[in-house]
Amino acid sequence: MKAIVTGGCGFIGSHLVDLLLENKIDVTVIDNFSTGRPLNLQHVKDKVEIVQADISVNGDWVSHFKNTDLVFHIAALADIVPSIQNPDTYFQSNVVGTFNVLQAARDAHVKRFVYAASSSCYGIPEVYPTPENSEILPQYPYALTKRMGEELVMHWAEVYKLPAVSLRFFNVYGPRSRTSGTYGAVFGVFLAQKLAGKPFTVVGDGKQTRDFTFVTDVANAIFTAAKSDKVGEIYNVGSGATISVNRIVELLGGEKVHIPKRPGEPDSTYADISKIKRELNWSPKISIEVGVGELLKHIDYWKEAPVWTPDKIQEATSDWFKFLGNEQK
Secondary structure, three states: OEEEEEOOOOHHHHHHHHHHHHOOOEEEEEEOOOOOOHHHHHHHOOOEEEEEOOOOOOOHHHHHHOOOOEEEEOOOOOOHHHHHHOHHHHHHHHHHHHHHHHHHHHHHOOOEEEEEEEHHHHOOOOOOOEOOOOOOOOOOHHHHHHHHHHHHHHHHHHHOOOOEEEEEEOOEEOOOOOOOOOOOOHHHHHHHHHHHOOOEEEEOOOOOEEOOEEHHHHHHHHHHHHHOOOOOEEEEEOOOOOEEHHHHHHHHOOOEEEEOOOOOOOOEOOEOOHHHHHHHOOOOOOOHHHHHHHHHHOHHHHOOOOOOOHHHHHHHOHHHHHHHOOOOO
16 A cells, blocks of 8 residues: 655654554655754665645645545644744645645545544643533634644545544643744753753643643554544544653652743643544553653654743743733743
């Protein structure tokens, strides 16, 4: 079988590529390297075809969809602050890019299409664990553009009978997560701080909890969805638990300092994964203790990542507070 992975040089995409290769599937990666790193696929560079292209612009990359069986659309711009500052860029990448990939997949009559959606579409949920039928309340442009992409995918499944499903990921972490970008993902920030011998910058009191989901579990969920016969369905992908940021600090080991709580962020993320368990027979395998242990084995990956201090964070997130809540004092 032949598969295309958009964003295959990125964090989640590269782990998915590994899994597909293990299952004897030919893989073509389409990536513009805006956040993805060729280094992430260095170990399999002779086994995959890597096409450098921007999916938000139509081009020759579309020709690679010919005779493709599976399309995994993982490529997207992430991060909250840049999406507030540059919503146009996020719309082009996450909405127009998704439209273009859908059209290419439709024209190629692919057998399966899996979209990487985001649990950020739920905003600040009223129900925990949060089921797929919860109200959609995106709090910032990144969340909105990922939700708009999902709506396109569901529409193409309904109108054009594209055999597509969407997976809403919760707080994915693990080896190869992004080392660059504006302050955001907690593990990337903490690991760089640990390497530099700096205290962990804990938002608020640290009692907020997150559904930290290990990246290999996510890759397995993606592949499981591709092997199913479900069409037009949306599934949460989570760990089955919610863990406090203070617990993460304990597991990583180190001092901490507290920074202001940020508007638009929920006190908890916690996926109701009963649907994906029931319909796809998928369950997470990696506990937070095992997952953090794996991260610490690969901590040198973050040696070139920016080291965030409270002052740098305050400056970088000023627009976050400006647009999503009261300006920082």
